[in-house]
Amino acid sequence: MNITKTSNIKNICCIGAGYVGGPTMAVIAANCPDLIINVVDINIDRINSWNIDDLSKLPVFEPGLKDIVEKCRGKNLFFSSNVEENIANADIIFISVNTPTKTKGIGAGYASDLKWIESSTRTIAKFARNHTIVVEKSTLPVKTAETIKNILLSSDESLDKNVKKTFSILSNPEFLAEGSAINDLQNPDRVLIGGDDNYAINLLVNIYEKWVDTKKIITTNLWSSELSKLVANAFLAQRISSVNSISALCESTGANIQEVKEAIGSDTRIGNKFLNAGPGFGGSCFKKDILNLVYLCRYYGLNEVAAYWEQIVQINLWQQKRISALVIKNLFGTLSNKKLVILGFSFKANTNDTRESPSINISKEFLKEGAELNFYDPKVEKKQILREFDDFKDSKISVSKSALGAAEGADAVLVMTDWEDFKYLDWISIYKVMRKPAWVFDTRICLNREEISNIGFNIWTLGRI
Ligand code: NAD
Ligand code: UDX
Numbered sequence: 001m002n003i004t005k006t007s008n009i010k011n012i013c014c015i016g017a018g019y020v021g022g023p024t025m026a027v028i029a030a031n032c033p034d035l036i037i038n039v040v041d042i043n044i045d046r047i048n049s050w051n052i053d054d055l056s057k058l059p060v061f062e063p064g065l066k067d068i069v070e071k072c073r074g075k076n077l078f079f080s081s082n083v084e085e086n087i088a089n090a091d092i093i094f095i096s097v098n099t100p101t102k103t104k105g106i107g108a109g110y111a112s113d114l115k116w117i118e119s120s121t122r123t124i125a126k127f128a129r130n131h132t133i134v135v136e137k138s139t140l141p142v143k144t145a146e147t148i149k150n151i152l153l154s155s156d157e158s159l160d161k162n163v164k165k166t167f168s169i170l171s172n173p174e175f176l177a178e179g180s181a182i183n184d185l186q187n188p189d190r191v192l193i194g195g196d197d198n199y200a201i202n203l204l205v206n207i208y209e210k211w212v213d214t215k216k217i218i219t220t221n222l223w224s225s226e227l228s229k230l231v232a233n234a235f236l237a238q239r240i241s242s243v244n245s246i247s248a249l250c251e252s253t254g255a256n257i258q259e260v261k262e263a264i265g266s267d268t269r270i271g272n273k274f275l276n277a278g279p280g281f282g283g284s285c286f287k288k289d290i291l292n293l294v295y296l297c298r299y300y301g302l303n304e305v306a307a308y309w310e311q312i313v314q315i316n317l318w319q320q321k322r323i324s325a326l327v328i329k330n331l332f333g334t335l336s337n338k339k340l341v342i343l344g345f346s347f348k349a350n351t352n353d354t355r356e357s358p359s360i361n362i363s364k365e366f367l368k369e370g371a372e373l374n375f376y377d378p379k380v381e382k383k384q385i386l387r388e389f390d391d392f393k394d395s396k397i398s399v400s401k402s403a404l405g406a407a408e409g410a411d412a413v414l415v416m417t418d419w420e421d422f423k424y425l426d427w428i429s430i431y432k433v434m435r436k437p438a439w440v441f442d443t444r445i446c447l448n449r450e451e452i453s454n455i456g457f458n459i460w461t462l463g464r465i
Contacts, residue, residue, distance in 0.1 A: 009203055010036060013090035015120045017041035017050055017079055019181070019284070019353060020137060020174050021096035022060050026068045027185040029077035031211040038078045038086040050079035061352040061379055064182035087127040092204070094172075095120050095148075096137040101288045110295035112141055112288070121148050124167075125155030131166045133200045137174055139229050139285065141292055145169045145194075145222045168200035171222050173229035178283065179350030191217045194225020230293045234309055237286040239274045241315040247277035247463035248322060257463025258445060277463045279358035279416060279443040280319040282347030287313055287356055320358050323462075324365035327441055330460060331412060335371035339410040339435075343403055344417020344444075345377040345385050352379040358443075359416040360388050372396035374406040378421055404429055412439035418446055431455045 014025045017039045029037045041047050049059040051073075055066040069077070080086060087093060097116040102108050117138060124134060134152065136145060152167045171194035176184040191208045195201045205217055220228070247257045257277045265272030281287075290313050297306035331338055347357035354360070363373055367389065375385050375398070382399040389397055400406035403422070407413060407430045415422050423446055431438055440452050442461045452459045 009091045009207065010034075011090050012037045012092050012094065013086040014039045014094040014096050014137070015041075015083065015087075015123075016094075016096035016098070016116075016138070017043070017046050017059075018096065018098065019060050019178060020176065021094070022050060022058075022079075023062055023065055023176065023181045024096065024137065024174060024185060025094070026065060026072060026077060027182065028207065029072040029075075030068045031186075032207060033076055035207070036076050036078075038080055038090070040080050040083045040086045042081070042083065044081045047079050047081045061350075062179070062181045063350055068182065083123060084127045087124055088129050090128070090132060092133045092135060092207075093124055093128070094135045094137040095124075096174075099138045099140060099288075100284075101291055107295050110291045110298075112139075112292045112295075114140070114144065114147070117144065117148070118151065121151045122155065125152050125165075128165055128167070129163060131168070133168045133170060133203065135204065136169070136171045136226070139173055139233075139289055139292075140171075140226055141296055142223050142226045142230075144226060145171055168195065168197040169222070170195040170197075170200055170204055171225035172204060173225060175229070175232065178353050179348055186211065188212060188216065192220065192225050192228060193217065194220045194222045196222060230289050230296075233286055233289040234293050234312065236274055237281055237290055237316070238309075238312050240276075240278070240281045240286075241312045241319075243275050243277045244280060244319045245315050248319075250463045251465060254465050276418075277445065278418070279323055279362060279462075280316040282356040282358050282360075284353065284355040287316070317361070320361045321365070323441075323443055324362045326460070327366070327412065327414065327439075328369055330439060330441075330458070335366055335369035337370075338412070339372040339374060340366055341403070341406045341410045341413040342373055342375045343377075343406075343413060343415045343422055344419055345375055345380045346417050346419075349418045349420065352381070352384075354380055354384060354388070357417075362414070362416065363389070364392070367392045367395045367397070373398075374410065375399045376401075376403045376406040377417065378419055404433065408433045410434050410438075412441060414441045415444050415446060418444040422446060423448075427452055427455055427457070431457060 012035055014021045021039055025037050025039045046059050055070055058066060058069060095117060097120050099112045099114065099117060102111045102113040134148060149169050173192055191212055193201055193204055201219055208217055243261065246260060250257045250260060261275045264270050265275050290309055294306045294310045328335060342359055342363055345354055345357060345359045346352055347354060366373060385399050403425050438457050440457045440459045445462050449459055449461050
């Protein structure tokens with residue numbers, strides 16, 4: 001690739017100060033001290049939280065994020081609600097806004113809702129000056145770049161009618177996983193850049209080359225880049241649904257999912273990563289991106305392909321249903337007058353994000369059965385947990401500051417998130433304060449089964465008898 005100078009690029013604006021925009025721009029700022037980076041958002045509370053003095057209260061919890069924000073904020077990294085001015089000053093604009101599943105209208109329940117993409121694009125069309133590179137950082141359906149181009153080129157909202165504006169559109173999807181975002185951004189497996197303007201591609205490549213090996217920077221056409229992001233998430237989720245489906249078969253046959261995982265994962269063609277059985281994948285991406293892929297397949301008349309991928313989401317829901325059902329069965333078939341402890345509310349360890357957390361669906365099944373629930377999560381705030389259960393006003397729901405506090409008088413403890421802390425809880429004291437028989441349901445296969453059983457607990461572990 002013909003590498004050009006980055007000197008043309010001085011000012012970056014990122015629209016969207018969320019889980020992706022904040023950490024991604026912080027890592028660019030840390031690696032490119034000569035660039036000025038403004039992260040903007042229409043959510044003023046979110047911007048205020050990014051500017052907070054107490055760095056332990058940043059809106060996103062990610063290991064390592066605090067240190068980078070401390071180093072760069074106010075020097076070359078700024079968080080602002082002044083969207084217009086920062087767009088006007090930018091040479092490159094990353095669009096990193098939310099793209100959730102549509103809840104109404106055509107494609108509801110499957111297609112991505114692109115209204116935030118459209119509104120940011122219209123704002124860019126209005127306020128950008130001269131030549132601007134617009135980068136899709138959000139995860140988008142294939143061909144969205146065409147829509148963005150259309151809006152940018154046909155908009156008549158420009159403030160300055162005398163200046164000819166031009167745009168290049170690139171796709172640069174983000175592959176970070178929450179909980180390891182900083183490491184993923186600092187040491188990515190690859191950076192993917194799609195586009196048809198080599199000059200713009202080179203400018204973006206040059207930014208990443210400040211810390212990423214050039215061999216890891218893949219360039220493609222726009223559509224391959226947009227599609228690869230959806231496909232990467234679909235393949236990852238597929239592995240989880242595959243291993244979860246087999247966890248059920250292990251429970252029926254006496255095989256042990258951990259042993260099966262090791263046996264198949266040591267085949268280098270299969271590989272040993274992403275084979276942990278659990279209560280089903282959560283997070284803001286997998287379900288939404290697969291449903292989007294399903295929608296696209298149907299749109300192009302590929303109904304069999306759509307059905308194939310949709311099954312990944314179906315198995316995920318089924319895994320959650322079967323776990324809640326077997327807990328109820330083991331607790332003598334009824335949860336009325338029973339108290340259950342839900343350990344972990346984030347969708348995975350090391351994040352405070354609860355979007356699509358398996359704890360939500362499973363807890364709702366228990367509430368429908370009349371259970372009292374007590375939650376403990378090391379990082380998720382009480383109000384964020386309670387917000388999920390607005391429809392259960394008559395249920396008894398509380399949130400404790402410790403696992404032991406939550407266990408007082410409880411009949412069962414469910415380990416729902418793979419927080420490292422849960423392995424090292426004082427299980428003897430927890431047992432003492434619970435009603436007997438006391439149950440532990442380990443949906444993350446993270447506890448020492450023998451130790452827990454020796455204390456006196458009945459223990460159920462996913463994927464084995
Ligand atoms: P988020 O909801 O945390 O953040 C999006 C932010 O964009 C919000 O704060 C919102 O207020 C802001 N916003 C929306 N419209 C705006 C506008 N017109 N102007 C200014 N700000 C606006 O979302 P996220 O988790 O950061 O995800 C962003 C995108 O990245 C999505 O497409 C998602 O699929 C993708 N993605 C997410 C992850 C992840 O782990 N969360 C990983 C890879 C890719
Ligand atoms: C995912 C992708 O990994 C990332 O590349 C993409 O950019 C965004 O979506 P994320 O959702 O943040 O990242 O976390 P991930 O580690 O993928 O976990 C997703 C869910 O799958 C979590 O609920 C996790 O607990 C679960 N999981 C993951 C398993 O159940 N088993 C595994 O082996 C791995």
